[in-house]
Amino acid sequence: MTNKTLNLNKNECITYDKAIQLVKDEVDNILSTSPLIIRGYTKHLTNSRGKFIRAMSVIMCAEKEDGNIHPDAIKIAAAIEILHLATLVHDDVIDNADLRRGEITLQKKYGKRTAVICGDYLLCTALRLTTSIENAGDYLKLNMPDYMGKVCLGELNQHINNTNLNLSVYQYLKIISGKTAALFEASFYAGALFLENQKTDLNKYRQLGFYIGMIFQLTDDCIDFENTRDEALKPVQSDYEQGVITLPLIHALKNLGGFKDKAKQEGVTREEINEAVKKTGGLDFTRIMVQKYHNKSMKLITQLDAHDIKKDKLILILNKAARLA
Template identity: 60%
Template sequence: MIKDEIMQNNVNTNIFDTALEQVSLEVDRMLSASPWIIRSYTRHLARSTGKFIRAASVIACAQDEEGNIPDRAVKLAVAVEILHLATLVHDDIIDDADLRRGELTLQKKYGKRTAVICGDYLLCMALKLTASLSERSDADEYMDLQMPDYLSRVCLGELNQHVNNGNIDLSVHQYLRIISGKTAALFEACFFAGAALVTKDRQTLRKFARLGRNIGMIFQLTDDCMDFEETKEAVKKPVQSDYEQNVITLPLIHAFNNLPDFSLKAKEQKLSREEINEAVRNTGGLTYTRFVAGRYYNKSLELIRTLDITAEKADRLKMILDRSYRLIS
């Protein structure tokens, strides 16, 4: 009995890994086979694709009780990764970033105008791929679920961050609202959409959406800490740069809240990186950020426990959760 269960788990693991590999291959194919006028740019982007944690989220949530994964989940996961890549291209333009995953950014190598157009093209690719789901006759029920407009939430989150650039008085609550849009909304969409392929129960879908949002929050808080703790070589992108780009993150907000004189100085003049690092260190800004992330982690664990899913699927979701959290724990 135990042997049979182990064999079944291995089969299901292979199904999951195979689906994720299909996503990777299809993303690479789409980027490498773009129309010739844009192909050199999209092929450049193909060299710096990420770890596909969002795609893994879609696929994990879409696994049924037998461990099988609908074909549409793979297509949806590809669309999510293309969409995410589009947001990164636009982020790099806004941040004037030089590196992304160890490669020159598109805007650095080819210029901002080209990068803007390529980002828009990627967005169109993702939307076209998502729309093609409705070509299947059994997709109507999925569309009737009226999936929230997550993409607009991502855009509004980015705009909210931009509006608050350099805002020394940014509160913790305001900051969490910003990242719930610009980062967490896409994770929420991944979990909701994946689950919607295998269940119609509204309460279950709300739980999956909430789980995705929590993991997205953890993911961004992880990034906040990495800006202070990691090196450019380790993460293959610029670090020690958020404040220099007028982006105020949670570790610094905590320092401002606990050092009134430091906050006042920041309003009067630009702070040096050494001053920022010292203030964050002295006030325990990174410890506080980990604490906030830990609260989202614990809420996520409890949500997974309440889901009526197989032990294998629960383990898969916890693996994604741990992958987001362990970087700062």
């Protein structure tokens, strides 16, 4: 695995925009130059590789006072993006999804077994990229395998609680803290490790990443009720059909008399779920939770020892997570 990003001079000045492009080049290179036996499958994923929000988070947080990025941050950002892609491949198998970001999923086109193996390969690739850093020992605090474990346990916790109509708000937040928020936390934490003032702000960056990850998932829960398939570029109104109980529905089950009993005994249609969520204000309840995390995030950003331009970038990614930008 050799390309231009791996050969960057340690003293080279890399701007934010250049760093983002290098990360994208690195990810594309990894997917298009995989071993021949798997290359056709990984190249297929280049068509649905997303908006690089987690990679952008790494680069934003790694930006120094002079506006430059440490070259090793590019490898970490690419590794996290590859890891995220692996989780999406596995998610699509679990959900039997046929569409991801407007493209046919790997499991739909090539089968579940192939997709699972490709996802496993991507996980290994992400770890290999992380450990390829020359001074990897300097970044051991990141503990990438630990964050990967949190993501997997979050997914397993969700699976165990599929169709659990008694799922509490606390239990659900615990699930998404691993399933989604852990990788955002890793992204912000990883970027902050490259800063000279990391001792002061490291935990603030980590907490900020966690909050933004929670916002991202909770907002996505709302999208499942609000967007059409064409708008979301993936199946919508499908969480309940997959057994996944999300926050708007948890609120409805708790607050609409007789609804939970009917769901347990007879089952409910999608139309009945939509009506129950609307009647109980399930989406409003979820947005209130998003706003709480948003307020906490804004408070952390104002406390960071960073220049205003960097803070503006962090606010932008925060607002993207909340679909405010």
